[in-house]
Amino acid sequence: MARHRELFSRYVRPQWPRLIVLTVLLFGNIAIELIAPLWVSRFIDGVQSGATNSALITIAILFMVFTAARPIVMGIAGYLSEDVGWRSTNRLRTDLVRHCLNLDLSFHRKHTPGELMERVDGDVSELAEFLSFFVFGVVGRALLSVGIIVMAFLVDYRIGLTLLVAAAAVLIILRTTQRLAVPKSQALRAAKADMSSFLEERLGGRETIRANGGRDHLFDEMDGRIGVLVRRTRDAMVASRYSSSLLELMVALSAVAVLALGAYLLPSSSITLGEIYLGYYYTDLLSHSLIVVTMHMEGLQRASAAIRRIGELTAIQPTVVSGPGHEPDRGSLDIEFENVDFGYGGTQRALDGVSFRLAAGQTLGLLGRTGSGKTTIARLICREQDATGGAVRIGGADIRDYSLPQLRGLVTMVTQDVQLLHATLRDNLTFFDDSVSDERLFAALDELQLRKWYESLPDGLDTVLVDGGGSLSAGEAQLVALTRAFLNDPDVVVLDEASSRLDPATERLVEAATGRLLEGRTGVVVAHRLNTVRTLDHIAVLDQGRIQEIGEQTKLSADPTSRFATLLAGGTS
Numbered sequence: 001m002a003r004h005r006e007l008f009s010r011y012v013r014p015q016w017p018r019l020i021v022l023t024v025l026l027f028g029n030i031a032i033e034l035i036a037p038l039w040v041s042r043f044i045d046g047v048q049s050g051a052t053n054s055a056l057i058t059i060a061i062l063f064m065v066f067t068a069a070r071p072i073v074m075g076i077a078g079y080l081s082e083d084v085g086w087r088s089t090n091r092l093r094t095d096l097v098r099h100c101l102n103l104d105l106s107f108h109r110k111h112t113p114g115e116l117m118e119r120v121d122g123d124v125s126e127l128a129e130f131l132s133f134f135v136f137g138v139v140g141r142a143l144l145s146v147g148i149i150v151m152a153f154l155v156d157y158r159i160g161l162t163l164l165v166a167a168a169a170v171l172i173i174l175r176t177t178q179r180l181a182v183p184k185s186q187a188l189r190a191a192k193a194d195m196s197s198f199l200e201e202r203l204g205g206r207e208t209i210r211a212n213g214g215r216d217h218l219f220d221e222m223d224g225r226i227g228v229l230v231r232r233t234r235d236a237m238v239a240s241r242y243s244s245s246l247l248e249l250m251v252a253l254s255a256v257a258v259l260a261l262g263a264y265l266l267p268s269s270s271i272t273l274g275e276i277y278l279g280y281y282y283t284d285l286l287s288h289s290l291i292v293v294t295m296h297m298e299g300l301q302r303a304s305a306a307i308r309r310i311g312e313l314t315a316i317q318p319t320v321v322s323g324p325g326h327e328p329d330r331g332s333l334d335i336e337f338e339n340v341d342f343g344y345g346g347t348q349r350a351l352d353g354v355s356f357r358l359a360a361g362q363t364l365g366l367l368g369r370t371g372s373g374k375t376t377i378a379r380l381i382c383r384e385q386d387a388t389g390g391a392v393r394i395g396g397a398d399i400r401d402y403s404l405p406q407l408r409g410l411v412t413m414v415t416q417d418v419q420l421l422h423a424t425l426r427d428n429l430t431f432f433d434d435s436v437s438d439e440r441l442f443a444a445l446d447e448l449q450l451r452k453w454y455e456s457l458p459d460g461l462d463t464v465l466v467d468g469g470g471s472l473s474a475g476e477a478q479l480v481a482l483t484r485a486f487l488n489d490p491d492v493v494v495l496d497e498a499s500s501r502l503d504p505a506t507e508r509l510v511e512a513a514t515g516r517l518l519e520g521r522t523g524v525v526v527a528h529r530l531n532t533v534r535t536l537d538h539i540a541v542l543d544q545g546r547i548q549e550i551g552e553q554t555k556l557s558a559d560p561t562s563r564f565a566t567l568l569a570g571g572t573s
């Protein structure tokens with residue numbers, strides 16, 4: 001409930017002027033619904049008692065006025081409630097995306113983008129739809145139901161009592177079936193989220209699956225998931241239909257009870273024909289109102305489940321939090337690891353007591369077998385994750401002292417798998433920052449010796465790039481990432497070299513651009529090719545999360561007993 005209140009006060013309350021108008025319209029609509037049938041009742045009694053034609057016409061006109069007013073009120077209210085619903089949830093959607101982007105990498109490794117889309121879009125849309133109908137669908141109809149019972153008591157206390165008993169029975173049925181339906185709808189949504197993350201992952205890996213003949217296995221897995229989805233959809237539907245069927249049965253019984261009561265009372269003149277009509281009409285209206293409430297109660301259940309899941313997501317806090325802020329002397333900065341430990345959660349440590357110091361403006365190549373901890377060191381320098389023991393310092397200050405925006409300004413990482421956005425080359429380079437002029441982009445391309453490559457692109461800076469390698473080769477994507485990094489003008493560069501083979505021409509371009517990017521900067525390169533490390537000042541060889549050897553590149557290569565010299569002789573990293 002606390003979560004519901006928090007969401008309401010943060011996202012719905014700011015819409016209070018619209019909510020006030022909605023409330024006025026709501027009560028206006030209830031009044032219209034309750035009063036309109038009174039005119040019909042009076043009309044029937046008027047005909048029976050021989051009222052004048054003009055009196056009957058006046059009653060008919062009043063009925064028409066009330067009937068015509070209803071769609072107008074409902075139209076305006078419908079517009080406003082949609083408006084309130086979507087305005088509030090759009091802010092929530094933006095906040096959730098921001099929250100997800102701020103969460104640690106460890107979170108993103110556990111949750112696929114498909115799952116997050118289901119939270120950010122699926123659950124929030126559920127809430128938006130619910131909010132749009134809530135005022136009129138649930139609150140409005142619930143109040144109308146109370147109004148109907150009061151009016152029924154005014155007509156005849158016995159009819160009032162009949163409707164009261166019917167409404168009480170309906171509420172008991174609702175509460176009982178709700179307990180049954182909520183877990184079913186939760187299970188259904190979980191199955192949907194599982195299906196979308198499964199599809200996203202498998203379609204993303206389509207090339208590997210096709211190349212390795214994994215299609216049959218994929219379809220087997222998919223069949224299993226579809227089976228779960230079908231079962232859970234059926235269970236959820238049955239649970240929700242169960243309550244409305246019981247409800248309809250109750251309504252039919254109430255209508256029969258009211259009509260039988262009228263037939264019993266009419267001969268003794270303790271009730272008029274118009275009042276019997278009114279009793280029957282109110283029974284029907286009550287039934288419809290309660291059915292609408294039930295339908296939206298299903299929405300309430302789904303919205304409750306969505307709020308719970310959104311709450312669970314927002315409760316997860318990043319462990320990498322912004323530091324108080326520290327302004328180092330700009331220029332290249334030194335990097336120091338002091339007895340750094342790191343583990344990804346399992347028993348094995350990815351880094352175990354790693355210590356080294358890289359002087360400002362120097363470059364260090366990290367070598368070692370796969371899984372030896374090279375990428376982990378790179379991630380710690382960018383503060384994608386924090387060391388579990390020891391300290392990482394940049395420019396003499398603990399990395400956690402910098403605010404995250406400060407650190408992002410000081411350190412830039414070029415990852416192995418470059419993510420291109422479906423946008424122009426210009427936007428991919430500037431990240432949609434219009435203040436970066438084309439001249440600056442050309443200057444950067446010139447500096448990195450990429451002008452020729454750039455001129456080979458069909459539309460220059462307006463060439464539209466596609467993520468997933470549709471438009472550029474992996475090597476060319478690296479060139480975009482290197483230019484992006486150069487434009488950031490960082491003090492420290494962390495480079496996770498692409499392990500895939502590049503064609504010789506692109507490789508030369510990547511090498512030249514990398515060399516220029518590292519010039520005058522402190523650089524750490526996760527090296528997959530020995531060629532790359534020959535240009536670096538220092539080399540560290542890692543094994544099982546420990547530094548086995550570290551030293552100047554020239555000294556190590558000249559020492560035949562060093563591991564680096566052995567690696568060079570073997571020709572592998």
Ligand SMILES: Nc1ncnc2c1ncn2[C@@H]1O[C@H](COP(=O)(O)OP(=O)(O)OP(=O)(O)O)[C@@H](O)[C@H]1O
Pocket residue numbers: 109344348349350368369370371372373374375376377
């Ligand atoms: N996201 C992760 N979750 C759990 N364990 C991980 C994760 N990333 C790396 N590891 C583990 O941490 C250890 C170090 O991995 P790391 O990626 O730093 O090695 P690496 O030397 O960069 O390997 P490669 O050359 O293959 O990229 C390995 O045992 C690896 O299995």
